[in-house]
Amino acid sequence: MSRYIMSRVLQAVLVLVGATLVIFVITFALPGDPVQALAGERAADPAFAEAIRARYHLDEPLLQQYGRFLLGVLHGDLGQTYSGQDVAQMLGERIWVSAQLAAFALAFQIVIGVGAGVLSALRRNGVADTGVRIFTLAGLSIPFFVTAFVLQLVVGVKFGWLPVAGTEDGFLSYVMPGFVLGSLSTAYVARLTRGQLTESLREDYVRMATAKGLTRVRVVAHHALRNSLIPVVTFLGLEVGALLSGAVITESIFNLPGMGQAMARAVYLGERTTVVGVVTVFVLVYVVANLLVDLLYAVLDPRIRYA
Amino acid sequence: MFLHIRGMVAVGLTSVLLASVASCGGSEAGKKTGAFSAAILEPSSLMPANYSEVYGAQVVSALFTPLVTFDIKTNETRLEVAESIESTDNKVWKVRLKSGWTFHNGEPVTSRSFVDAWNFAANKKSAQLNAYVFGEIKGYREVASGAEETMSGLRVVGDLEFEITLVRPWSQFRQLLGYPAFSPLPSAAYKDPKAFEQRPIGNGPFLMEGAWQHDQQITLRRNDSYAGTKAKAGEVRFKIYQSFDTAYNDLLANNLDVLPAVPTARITEAKSLLGDRFGESPSGRMEYLGFPVNSEKFKSPGVRRAISMAIDREAITKAIFRGTRTPATGFVPPVVPGAAPNACGALCVHDAAAAKAAFDAAGGIPGNGFTIGYNSDAPENKEWVEAAARQISKDLGVNVETRAYPKLAVLLGDLSSGKVDTAFRTAWTFYFPSPENYLKPLFTQDAGENFSRYRNDEFEALLRDGAAAKDTEAADAKYAEAERVLLDDMPYVPLWYQGVMAGHSKRVSDVSVDSFRRLRIESVVVD
16 A cells, blocks of 8 residues: 555656646746736836846746756745745645635535435436436536626625625635536536436346345445445546636636636746746645545445555 | 626626615625725735836835825825925935934934935845836946946935935926835835835835735725824725726625726726716826837828827727726826827827828828737727727728737737837826826837837937926926927827726725826725
């Protein structure tokens, strides 16, 4: 087991170096001079441009800048944004926001998605099933930013049930954005669970369990559902990464200072160090999530063992 | 793309919700008495000489007070920390400070506080974005290049007295001193500038309550030992948004007190929803259509003037900008003291027949067509540039195309390096209220922002006369003359002046926005 984890960590290091190098090179291809982006609406003063280039080593060759970045990472230093903020510190504050948002989205996906899927599979072609299928179709086909604006105006502005935006109201702030962010995948998870569970319910071992006289609840929960969840867990595992990194629009609509927003701004401003710093965190999240998913397989399916 | 969809969705939805929203209540916006909240975007910096946009200026001018400030209505220069600013030759300026001014930490404001701050900002090592504003002070070049630490043109005479020597006479220098980069800094600023920026200590009407919470908020408390006119509100919380669309929704839900710029797409709705809580103010920002005057296509001033007359400013400002812009009547907006009224006259008024006649008389344009470059990262640019292109095409019988640059930084970069050979969209905001600030930085041959590569020696001689003028009236007369030369040559076509549309909650009153698009937070009254 520990050998398995070790080899996975080594892989992760390789992935990290590869991914950051690729992203680093790509940032050079971003249109526009980052120094000009700093200057806003005016043309950057040449003396200022020179001073900034020197301060952030922008005048060095690409590989030298990358080497400088790697050396910094080894010292736990992700560099600075061009406006002088410490990237590691900034990400430390933001990842907490993103994590809460992702946790709410994931919770909605698990509770509503898996719940609706199970309900649907057990009452196939009944009223509940039809209802779930209609809602999932809507969930899959309405762009999530439309859901976001509608909810913000109706639930936030008109009725005032939930905060419109910002993070001032603690956990309540994340309910609406979490729901919006999770809505698309909730529908997907419901459909996936329904399909898998329907199949499992037809398996011999389920009939066997029922024949043994186990209760319906035990048959479904311990035998059928557990085996149906492997694809769902795989999906949700990858989703954790996507939720943390892909929430740019949700974060912007609900004014949440998370990772996605930091990324979007850094790309816009051409801030190489910030972009790469954020990507480093994303890669780490993906690697850890994948590892956890693989380990979860063993829990869910006793046939899977990691030597 | 996304922004457009967002605008459409928002407009569509609110028309449905309009009636019901108007009557909705919601939670109280502020908890403390005398406290209110105002929306801003994340400032680029809180150092007086380092911000690039209006939100940095907003916070900096609440924290710092320079030697002079400007009247909110007339933009006339008023002495603030300065007791007097005098010069006999426009070149050597003697400044005397009022006594009794202190920084938020109790340190007295002396002539050193100014001189050291300016030397710090001009220094290459400090890498301050707006250091160029010190450019006319003697010795700036040496400090900016890192060869010297102090500008030779700055001399401390006494605790409350110092002297500034300029490279050449400049009658408008007193106005320039109101630019926030000329604010004083306490000695704490130089010990650790990075930490200072997170929680600046100034001499302004408000002081920092805690540190700058990036992308979340900046809270300021009234400075009760302020030596100027004290602020009315006890506390202001700047809520930092990523877009004012969200801030506008927060205002409707009563979670925000002041929104200094209502998004253009929501203007019509805001007027009816907010009623007298919606206010319009003019600003010093204006937009232009510029030409590379040395290019084969645009070298004829007659052609440039014809294009000016072919643009229907009235229609575009109404239909696309929904009244947030007003048609330009010259190169200097009316908010600037000394601006010549309606200097442009018929040249800035749409007249298809006159435009066509002038165009033909000037011999037309080679290839019978041209392109307008613009940056597509500002929401309305695409719309108005395309509308203007259609109007010019129709009136002049030419083929005008448009070319989108993905970001302003890309367009500005190309303009600075002279790579743009098409017509282009550009804008300018003054940094001190003088007609000269709309002429010299844009149209003199060695100006960094002279994107059209315009050069006219008569124009520059008039500017020099203005700089040497003995009084304001004489200077303004020279600048008006220079503006006429410019209008005749038309290297840029002046298009419109930008207005600011602010909205506020029922909890506050006396909300006003100045010509620099800054909310005057010190005058806001919390009911």
